[in-house]
Amino acid sequence: MRIYDLIFKKREGQPLNQEEIAFFVNSFTKGEIPDYQASAFLMAAFIRGLNGKETSLLTQAMCESGTKLNLSGIPGIKVDKHSTGGVGDGISLVVAPLVAACGVLVPMISGRGLAHTGGTLDKLESIPGFRTNLTQAEFLSQMERIGVAMIGQTSEIAPADKKIYALRDVTATVDSIPLIAASILSKKLAEGCDALVLDVKTGCGAFMREKKDAVRLAQVMADICKRSRKKVVVLVTRMEEPLGNAIGNGLEVWQAIEILRGEEKRGTESFIELTDVLGGWMLFFGGKVRNSKEGRAKISEVRKSGAGLKKFEEIVRSQGGDPEVIQDPKKFFFRAPIVKEVTSPWKGSVSFINARSVGVAALLLGAGRENQDSVLDPSAGILLAKKLGDRVERGEPIAQFFYSPGARFDEAEKVFLAGVKVGKLRPKPHPLIHQVIR
Amino acid sequence: MRIYDLIFKKREGQPLNQEEIAFFVNSFTKGEIPDYQASAFLMAAFIRGLNGKETSLLTQAMCESGTKLNLSGIPGIKVDKHSTGGVGDGISLVVAPLVAACGVLVPMISGRGLAHTGGTLDKLESIPGFRTNLTQAEFLSQMERIGVAMIGQTSEIAPADKKIYALRDVTATVDSIPLIAASILSKKLAEGCDALVLDVKTGCGAFMREKKDAVRLAQVMADICKRSRKKVVVLVTRMEEPLGNAIGNGLEVWQAIEILRGEEKRGTESFIELTDVLGGWMLFFGGKVRNSKEGRAKISEVRKSGAGLKKFEEIVRSQGGDPEVIQDPKKFFFRAPIVKEVTSPWKGSVSFINARSVGVAALLLGAGRENQDSVLDPSAGILLAKKLGDRVERGEPIAQFFYSPGARFDEAEKVFLAGVKVGKLRPKPHPLIHQVIR
Numbered sequence: 001m002r003i004y005d006l007i008f009k010k011r012e013g014q015p016l017n018q019e020e021i022a023f024f025v026n027s028f029t030k031g032e033i034p035d036y037q038a039s040a041f042l043m044a045a046f047i048r049g050l051n052g053k054e055t056s057l058l059t060q061a062m063c064e065s066g067t068k069l070n071l072s073g074i075p076g077i078k079v080d081k082h083s084t085g086g087v088g089d090g091i092s093l094v095v096a097p098l099v100a101a102c103g104v105l106v107p108m109i110s111g112r113g114l115a116h117t118g119g120t121l122d123k124l125e126s127i128p129g130f131r132t133n134l135t136q137a138e139f140l141s142q143m144e145r146i147g148v149a150m151i152g153q154t155s156e157i158a159p160a161d162k163k164i165y166a167l168r169d170v171t172a173t174v175d176s177i178p179l180i181a182a183s184i185l186s187k188k189l190a191e192g193c194d195a196l197v198l199d200v201k202t203g204c205g206a207f208m209r210e211k212k213d214a215v216r217l218a219q220v221m222a223d224i225c226k227r228s229r230k231k232v233v234v235l236v237t238r239m240e241e242p243l244g245n246a247i248g249n250g251l252e253v254w255q256a257i258e259i260l261r262g263e264e265k266r267g268t269e270s271f272i273e274l275t276d277v278l279g280g281w282m283l284f285f286g287g288k289v290r291n292s293k294e295g296r297a298k299i300s301e302v303r304k305s306g307a308g309l310k311k312f313e314e315i316v317r318s319q320g321g322d323p324e325v326i327q328d329p330k331k332f333f334f335r336a337p338i339v340k341e342v343t344s345p346w347k348g349s350v351s352f353i354n355a356r357s358v359g360v361a362a363l364l365l366g367a368g369r370e371n372q373d374s375v376l377d378p379s380a381g382i383l384l385a386k387k388l389g390d391r392v393e394r395g396e397p398i399a400q401f402f403y404s405p406g407a408r409f410d411e412a413e414k415v416f417l418a419g420v421k422v423g424k425l426r427p428k429p430h431p432l433i434h435q436v437i438r
Numbered sequence: 439m440r441i442y443d444l445i446f447k448k449r450e451g452q453p454l455n456q457e458e459i460a461f462f463v464n465s466f467t468k469g470e471i472p473d474y475q476a477s478a479f480l481m482a483a484f485i486r487g488l489n490g491k492e493t494s495l496l497t498q499a500m501c502e503s504g505t506k507l508n509l510s511g512i513p514g515i516k517v518d519k520h521s522t523g524g525v526g527d528g529i530s531l532v533v534a535p536l537v538a539a540c541g542v543l544v545p546m547i548s549g550r551g552l553a554h555t556g557g558t559l560d561k562l563e564s565i566p567g568f569r570t571n572l573t574q575a576e577f578l579s580q581m582e583r584i585g586v587a588m589i590g591q592t593s594e595i596a597p598a599d600k601k602i603y604a605l606r607d608v609t610a611t612v613d614s615i616p617l618i619a620a621s622i623l624s625k626k627l628a629e630g631c632d633a634l635v636l637d638v639k640t641g642c643g644a645f646m647r648e649k650k651d652a653v654r655l656a657q658v659m660a661d662i663c664k665r666s667r668k669k670v671v672v673l674v675t676r677m678e679e680p681l682g683n684a685i686g687n688g689l690e691v692w693q694a695i696e697i698l699r700g701e702e703k704r705g706t707e708s709f710i711e712l713t714d715v716l717g718g719w720m721l722f723f724g725g726k727v728r729n730s731k732e733g734r735a736k737i738s739e740v741r742k743s744g745a746g747l748k749k750f751e752e753i754v755r756s757q758g759g760d761p762e763v764i765q766d767p768k769k770f771f772f773r774a775p776i777v778k779e780v781t782s783p784w785k786g787s788v789s790f791i792n793a794r795s796v797g798v799a800a801l802l803l804g805a806g807r808e809n810q811d812s813v814l815d816p817s818a819g820i821l822l823a824k825k826l827g828d829r830v831e832r833g834e835p836i837a838q839f840f841y842s843p844g845a846r847f848d849e850a851e852k853v854f855l856a857g858v859k860v861g862k863l864r865p866k867p868h869p870l871i872h873q874v875i876r
Binding site: 004007008011034035036037038039040042043044046047048167170171172173 | 442445446449472473474475476477478480481482484485486605608609610611
């Protein structure tokens with residue numbers, strides 16, 4: 001088999017078979033296909049597309065390129081949750097302990113922040129001492145003991161994805177739905193879980209700005225999971241304003257702890273709704289309830305009971321974090337040297353808060369990475385004082401900015417305010433969940 | 439300007455402007471764009487296409503990437519001819535001296551054989567001592583003295599084309615009409631001639647098998663020339679059976695000398711027709727006749743007069759070749775150690791001779807290159823004894839194979855015979871010239 005012939009075939013829009021896709025993935029991962037041929041192949045695949053079978057085969061081949069976690073020794077149904085990335089989307093921090101508290105196994109492998117969006121690993125690492133790089137033995141042992149673990153992807157998991165993504169990143173072939181789906185799921189399928197609950201974000205703060213693209217991605221991901229015999233549900237959800245009030249790594253952990261304590265503050269309604277719905281599906285797949293609606297009610301109940309917080313504390317302890325964060329989160333997560341209020345130049349009702357602008361502003365304050373060498377400031381971020389529909393007076397604070405000397409406050413404020421709209425009328429409420437795809 | 443943005447733009451099918459195309463060509467030639475980005479760009483250009491303006495800009499930028507010959511010091515109109523490559527297409531060897539004998543300047547830069555097709559340089563180099571690698575000074579001096587020179591492309595001419603072609607060759611992006619047109623014409627425009635007569639071959643022996651592709655290529659090339667203010671005519675011509683009787687480097691020079699001597703043997707009718715027509719256009723552009731038809735008659739007259747042979751002898755002498763080849767070509771070009779007849783297993787009328795099969799058979803005998811390291815045998819090749827429409831008896835010779843020990847005769851014979859069809863009825867005559875595009 002020659003890569004030339006595969007490039008030719010894909011260029012002509014012909015579908016590739018299992019042997020051909022496996023040849024590309026394996027040979028490229030082993031370094032036997034030069035980058036210039038792989039990039040021509042990826043561009044052809046980008047433009048001509050991959051059908052459902054090809055996308056599934058690509059996902060499988062990328063998954064098989066590395067080690068897979070074997071959780072079969074641990075009795076019970078394993079369920080994971082994944083989001084395509086949003087702003088202020090710290091739901092994993094809350095839903096994983098809640099679902100685990102209900103007795104469903106949650107082996108969660110997360111990623112880091114990308115562009116203007118946050119990443120679960122970065123958030124967890126703002127807890128002093130918290131280790132996301134558990135060894136496989138530590139991971140399995142923790143799963144057995146407390147039924148949940150939250151770690152990062154190791155280099156042994158789907159190495160093909162890492163190599164292919166790096167090439168896509170510099171050759172304008174990232175935003176292809178089949179390639180995105182294969183990249184996400186090649187890692188998720190390597191986790192060895194039985195069911196997946198996927199949250200595909202859409203809107204100005206998401207990578208998929210257009211709903212139709214998000215729905216298509218959701219369909220493709222659902223299809224891959226079904227072809228791999230995994231139970232799956234994909235929710236297409238709104239990412240126009242940030243989910244909760246907190247944006248920034250430490251601030252989001254603080255907010256997660258508050259919510260796990262059962263608090264329901266103004267501004268966190270969408271965060272809580274999505275937590276309950278996603279968790280409800282996880283409980284359903286885990287066999288703990290008869291349907292997702294019952295699951296949602298159960299998650300809500302457990303959230304208010306504080307049982308999730310207890311489970312979160314177990315995770316923190318088990319992964320080397322300081323358990324004192326549970327009792328006094330403000331002490332740990334509100335320690336940015338500078339806190340400055342951003343006030344409204346307008347009077348009226350908040351009619352729009354652009355999540356992407358807020359994400360970029362938080363990044364400029366130090367909460368995200370501008371490039372691969374950027375160092376995160378775990379204390380940096382934004383706390384929103386106003387959310388969509390809130391009344392605001394001229395000069396009244398809309399948000400608090402947390403940062404350290406050297407951060408670009410002025411630029412952040414400008415970007416932030418450019419994303420806020422204040423009008424005369426209260427905006428119409430929008431649905432949080434656009435579509436549920438199974 | 440970033441190559442990433444250009445890849446993105448072309449991926450989305452958007453046209454690129456002059457600065458963008460020049461940036462790609464110049465930065466890639468200088469080694470400032472890595473191959474993996476260039477190949478992604480070329481694949482996007484391949485699939486999305488380039489419009490007329492983009493193709494012309496690409497050609498110009500590739501042309502400008504190196505030195506251009508300056509023939510402005512030599513008074514007179516300079517006209518060149520180029521063919522996209524066929525089997526037994528030694529017309530350049532004949533038409534260049536004929537046109538030069540009529541007083542039109544012919545600065546001809548040719549290429550080598552590619553795949554199953556022959557190349558003018560390889561043919562000329564079968565003349566003992568003949569140098570195709572003249573220095574620029576030698577080239578100009580010869581143009582002044584005898585009005586014609588036949589040389590190879592130097593590394594200084596259109597280096598961008600060489601680099602881009604090498605990458606296209608391994609990334610399945612060769613057969614794109616705009617990229618082919620830009621590649622051919624970037625070199626031709628660097629020659630500094632005033633007019634071009636182009637012969638685009640189509641049929642089983644051509645790179646463009648389909649007539650519609652050949653016509654499209656012809657239109658694109660004509661458009662580029664016009665945008666570059668060069669006079670141009672493009673003939674789309676039939677390449678189903680080999681043009682003359684000879685296929686192979688030395689054998690084709692022998693046949694060219696015979697034709698320049700005024701001979702018109704059975705089997706060379708198409709060769710001679712095309713020579714006269716192409717030469718007629720060259721004379722027209724050179725201002726020697728009122729139209730191409732008059733030019734055709736003039737070429738025919740000069741061909742029969744032997745004046746072209748005299749000019750060919752001048753070329754041979756001037757470029758270091760042994761002038762004795764003119765007097766006794768058989769002595770020089772019929773010296774393959776083995777000559778074997780291939781006989782017909784059938785009786786009837788020859789209804790098809792597949793030029794590609796004949797080209798591949800000649801290659802297997804040593805007349806072409808299987809890979810970059812292959813060494814040509816200048817004496818190897820095929821002389822056809824039968825052509826389309828000829829009667830043949832069972833056991834009667836169809837061709838003579840010329841080769842050296844070690845050549846793959848058996849395989850060559852098999853390939854050759856697989857391309858020959860003998861039927862009951864004489865085939866209908868087909869037009870040689872499909873279309874004339876200006």
